[in-house]
Amino acid sequence: MANQDRSYHPSDVERKWQRAWDERGTNRFTRERLRSSPDPFYNLMMFPYPSAEGLHVGNIYAFTGADVHGRYQRLRGKDVFEPIGFDAFGIHSENFALKVGVHPMDLIPRNVANFTRQLRRIGGMFDWDHTVDTTDPAYYRWTQWIFLQLFKAGLAERKEAPVNWCPSCMTVLANEQVIAGACERCDTPVEQRRIAQWFFTITRYAQRLLDNLERIDWSESTTKAQRNWIGRSEGAELAFPLVPRDEGHDPVDPLRVGPRDEAHTIRVFTTRPDTVFGATFMVLAPEHPAVDLLVSDDQREAVDAYRRQAAATDLVSRQKTDKTKTGVFTGGYCRNPATGAAIPVWIADYVLMDYGTGAIMAVPGHDERDFEFATEFGLPIPRVVAAEGDDAETPLTGAYTGPGRLVNSGRFDGMEKDEAVRAVTAWLAERGLGDLRVNFRLHDWCISRQRYWGPPIPIIHCDACGAVPVPESELPVVLPRVEDFKPDDSGVSPLARVEEWYEVPCPECGAQARRETDVSDTFLDSGWYFLRYPSTDFDDRPFDTEVTRSWLPVDTYIGGNEHAVLHLMYSRFLTMVLHDLGHLEFEEPFARFRAHGLIIRNGAKMSKSRGNVIVPDPIIEEFGADAFRLYLMFLGPFEEGGDYRDEGIEGPRGFLYRLFDTALGAEDRAPDPDVERKLHQTIGQVTGQLADLQYNTAIAALMECLNTVRAGGRTAARGEVEPLVVMAAPFAPHLAEELWEALGHEGSLFDAAPWPAFDPEKARESTVEVAVQVNGKLRATVRLPRDAPAPDAEAAARAQENVRRHLDGATVRKVVHVPNRLLNFVVG
């Protein structure tokens, strides 16, 4: 064949086809095609943060896996839209820019250019006409628009919240920047401060975010993480009325305990209302507003000191579980609504203001933390639940949290938990002192950042009108170029130093007003980017209705499990809100989500400090993008990750060379029936495996098949190798194009080649190898015609010398026959 003098030079082949794809617009969509796609498939991957270091191997792994999926769908006839973009705002970029002393507005375009070059080099099927850069005003204009929609819907609230504060750097720190209670940069102990910030009230959507998880096809580990994060718990809210100072502390008849006004009642959330008879004290978060009412004169000093200290502790170490319990008695009492006893009220930092009601009833006998606290401060620890074999008097050596019957609980004695929860709550509810309630762990989403590198929050503060939204027609509120963007001692964003920027007239009354100087969280940028991609042709709307209708929700989303919670939760939330406000027809953005695994190297995690980070560029230079892609997909199950070994690439690389030789040397003749059978078995396997992202085994099957095609140094028939070229195309797109052309075809393989059709008839073996066991131990194998009846199989098996020996002298009690697989003689 004329082609035989060609030899395979990966980098030449790859450059040739990357140029061809570019020139022909193979992967690019026009606005028209986006609006009228016959069979749309939206293949999405998590967009990268464009770091100065360039793409790392984890990015390439994720993008390759997603690209393989997209290319596979395209070969199956789908119209695949595969966009990529850049998540370029945020503290990462800002800190890096500060470190190297380059303005992020100069730094980011450089990084984006480098990423673009690398992304093209690995041969992704990206539509470069529909990219997104979150720092582009044409993009964040719509991020601000989304903020305004939430604001107008009453889902954006401004409230005070604690932040980590470094008194030396004079700046707000994210939790990740607090290392062992100290600032990561200067080691100064971190304090907490309360400042006014913007929140999205995602908690209103908690139940829906939970319920919808049933209806979407996501990785199990991801939905589990979401469920845990939402943290629904069922229980009751119980009311403990304050004991007036002049009333005395003697117990009263519980039926005389009635509701008091809201200010003189402490509400608690508990998942164990059945144990209320064992509540011997209460604990409030130090910030709880009722503390002022409760505190007695002789305890005031101690309480104030404790509250000051709690306020000074940073948020991270405040929440350490391993430290011993601390707390202070307020001097005040509440009535236990079940027993009528006056119980002391304490404050302690193990009770968190932002969960439940910020107050708990302490049941030391049946809660580990309360037990620890009661032991520390010598408070009584009665038993109200008895396990099997225990009774009301059995002493407690620790908190008992297991199942059991109520004891020391009056008329409820003997009840099991579920019944007791209902009965006790109903009894308290009659007196207005309790009700069943659901509580969520999920918190409202704080989107304010006292930083520079983000989209300004589009609000103007006016003394007369309050927080006024910037009119939509005036968007974007452009982030000004500020040369000195270092956070300073003002405690607010560096933008608060730019008077000519923040001083504006109020849009409502025209009076002198002031822009919001905080910027928004990066997660807001990334919470909607998938809506923007197909609509980047439209600069007058965030997303076009028609385009969105045909492309969304996303068909497959692939990304890292590090975003299992925040990014995916926020995206779901924003989509739900936009749905409720009438902007979208669906409420779940990602129909299918798959989390990819992590790549480690030589058994160890990659890190800069270890110096074992894989730098992709030289590897691609040496072996080619196709070999690198193929190897990454081969080294382990995509959803689990794998161990990168430098020598490992040799196998996949050799496969590509052999495929090249075999395809170019192929002859025009009828396929050999045995080879054809193997081929069809492979088609069946690979087709299923690619659909399920089982890339490593799909590649193994392709290798095995090519080995069969080449067995004994034979020359392939064209029909034996051409389907292999098509099936390898998702992994090695450049080589596949080259071979497709060499095999005499016109145009791109991805447009023209049909995915090989699986013919079960051709895949079927006429004979099968059946294992023969005696008492479950393998003694022989026999080759039999497919679907041979049991008696034939048994006869053939008994004819085997080794089988006969093992059956000799024994009675066969039973014969287990699994057709086409196995025959087991059970002897006694």
Add this chain to the structure above:
RNA sequence: GCCGGGGUGGCGGAAUUGGCAGACGCAGGCGACUCAAAAUCGCCCGGGAGUGAUCCCUUGCGGGUUCGAGUCCCGCCCUCGGCACCA
């Protein structure tokens, strides 16, 4: 502590979901080609016993269910991720 992955040859990893453990590949060994090396091709490659046919052992550990267990059940150990005083 809780939640979620994992533990299989020298190594990365397969195993139709209860049916021949170790596919595919790396590394290694032997051989062919070569003046030589590289590349390429062929064969071998879990451990033990045996000249051999063959036999025994082996999927983190200990039990169990089953004709049959890497796979299912019970109890442990180790490891990697995530969450972590959430009442």
